[in-house]
Amino acid sequence: MANKKKKKLAMVVFSGDLDKLMAAFIIATGAAASGMEVTMFFTFWGLRALKKKNLTGKSFLGKLMGIMERGDISKASPSKYSFGGIGRWIFEKMMGAKKIPTLSELRRMAIESGVKLYGCQMSMEVLEIPKEKMIGEVEDCVGVAFFIEQAQDSDIQLFI
Amino acid sequence: MANKKKKKLAMVVFSGDLDKLMAAFIIATGAAASGMEVTMFFTFWGLRALKKKNLTGKSFLGKLMGIMERGDISKASPSKYSFGGIGRWIFEKMMGAKKIPTLSELRRMAIESGVKLYGCQMSMEVLEIPKEKMIGEVEDCVGVAFFIEQAQDSDIQLFI
Amino acid sequence: MANKKKKKLAMVVFSGDLDKLMAAFIIATGAAASGMEVTMFFTFWGLRALKKKNLTGKSFLGKLMGIMERGDISKASPSKYSFGGIGRWIFEKMMGAKKIPTLSELRRMAIESGVKLYGCQMSMEVLEIPKEKMIGEVEDCVGVAFFIEQAQDSDIQLFI
Numbered sequence: 282m283a284n285k286k287k288k289k290l291a292m293v294v295f296s297g298d299l300d301k302l303m304a305a306f307i308i309a310t311g312a313a314a315s316g317m318e319v320t321m322f323f324t325f326w327g328l329r330a331l332k333k334k335n336l337t338g339k340s341f342l343g344k345l346m347g348i349m350e351r352g353d354i355s356k357a358s359p360s361k362y363s364f365g366g367i368g369r370w371i372f373e374k375m376m377g378a379k380k381i382p383t384l385s386e387l388r389r390m391a392i393e394s395g396v397k398l399y400g401c402q403m404s405m406e407v408l409e410i411p412k413e414k415m416i417g418e419v420e421d422c423v424g425v426a427f428f429i430e431q432a433q434d435s436d437i438q439l440f441i
Numbered sequence: 442m443a444n445k446k447k448k449k450l451a452m453v454v455f456s457g458d459l460d461k462l463m464a465a466f467i468i469a470t471g472a473a474a475s476g477m478e479v480t481m482f483f484t485f486w487g488l489r490a491l492k493k494k495n496l497t498g499k500s501f502l503g504k505l506m507g508i509m510e511r512g513d514i515s516k517a518s519p520s521k522y523s524f525g526g527i528g529r530w531i532f533e534k535m536m537g538a539k540k541i542p543t544l545s546e547l548r549r550m551a552i553e554s555g556v557k558l559y560g561c562q563m564s565m566e567v568l569e570i571p572k573e574k575m576i577g578e579v580e581d582c583v584g585v586a587f588f589i590e591q592a593q594d595s596d597i598q599l600f601i
Numbered sequence: 602m603a604n605k606k607k608k609k610l611a612m613v614v615f616s617g618d619l620d621k622l623m624a625a626f627i628i629a630t631g632a633a634a635s636g637m638e639v640t641m642f643f644t645f646w647g648l649r650a651l652k653k654k655n656l657t658g659k660s661f662l663g664k665l666m667g668i669m670e671r672g673d674i675s676k677a678s679p680s681k682y683s684f685g686g687i688g689r690w691i692f693e694k695m696m697g698a699k700k701i702p703t704l705s706e707l708r709r710m711a712i713e714s715g716v717k718l719y720g721c722q723m724s725m726e727v728l729e730i731p732k733e734k735m736i737g738e739v740e741d742c743v744g745v746a747f748f749i750e751q752a753q754d755s756d757i758q759l760f761i
Contacts, residue, residue, distance in 0.1 A: 371505070379563075433635075433757060536727055
């Protein structure tokens with residue numbers, strides 16, 4: 282097996298929605314479990330998945346965006362039926378009843394199974410979310426060239 | 442040609458929106474028509490594309506979700522301009538005027554051209570949609586490992 | 602290098618949202634910059650990225666849709682916080698402050714770096730957007746078979 286190259290998955294996570302982030306982490310962890318090398322690139326709203334709890338933003342509009350998008354991964358809302366938090370509550374109840382891990386737990390499982398998490402530098406600048414406001418497990422903040430390089434060489438590519 | 446492996450397409454269908462489901466079935470049928478082996482994995486809201494008309498759900502929240510998401514594929518709303526059914530009506534009119542098949546017809550065409558449909562087991566459990574409430578053409582209900590296996594080995598992968 | 606085949610990226614752009622179009626053009630330009638051959642297929646709402654300013658639509662519903670979706674690429678709204686144009690204004694301000702090109706500039710950069718833009722024939726018919734109402738840089742209006750052909754043979758495929 283020494284000369285057998287590992288299969289690779291490269292994923293852009295653009296969405297910050299609870300349900301899409303769940304799908305992203307479940308696919309990533311599943312791929313890692315099957316022996317693949319997995320890289321996730323979080324961009325735009327997807328950065329929520331990497332943020333700590335603290336408010337972000339420096340300029341007036343950056344702070345405004347920080348308030349609108351406040352909270353860490355546990356505050357992600359579903360893409361449907363968000364209704365000011367009710368949708369999230371319903372989802373969490375329904376998933377809890379089936380013993381499905383929460384989003385934070387899914388992220389931890391992904392990290393523990395070797396999935397690499399990257400933040401998109403340009404979105405971090407635009408949304409004014411500096412690296413210090415992100416969890417320590419983020420490998421690095423990278424540009425689009427890094428994603429292209431990874432994706433070119435991978436067996437599965439997804440945009441979520 | 443006997444030893445030539447068929448090209449493959451593996452698709453995750455996460456969305457249950459009329460327009461995205463149309464895109465998914467049109468791409469799937471187009472790929473099958475060009476001789477590809479096509480597998481579609483329906484997860485979360487995408488499960489609507491596999492449901493029968495009947496209400497779903499067992500627990501209180503499951504029933505509530507079943508009511509909010511009631512109806513089969515013909516009740517899918519577009520991702521924009523849904524306005525309580527008006528968007529769907531406009532779309533159906535506009536597509537009908539150009540003799541474009543409805544979503545149910547597109548699904549039938551996909552099945553007839555050999556596209557394989559799979560339901561995501563975990564979403565079916567969370568949303569409380571058992572296999573009996575799905576159309577008979579669903580091949581099987583599978584976990585993420587099955588998708589990874591298919592996608593690893595495929596020439597095109599998409600997340601819709 | 603003469604016999605080395607260029608790597609390829611094939612992208613379906615379904616979304617017409619400001620933020621998703623930005624991601625699409627940035628990925629496309631990044632891929633072209635790294636030497637890849639890039640093809641973008643614009644379908645449904647994504648057609649906004651190819652439209653000129655003029656109103657579209659011929660039938661009553663087509664004209665209604667043309668009014669609802671009026672404007673060229675510069676009128677795209679973000680997928681979140683659109684609020685009748687405020688979201689777009691905030692985004693433009695935040696991106697301008699970081700010297701990030703506008704969507705129209707990103708499109709121009711993509712075209713200049715050799716990215717090929719195609720319109721989906723079927724969506725153009727349904728939404729009643731004829732080729733004359735699109736920018737001259739559009740290569741052609743094609744069917745799904747053309748996308749499948751490109752994607753089969755490409756190293757990266759994305760649905761945005």
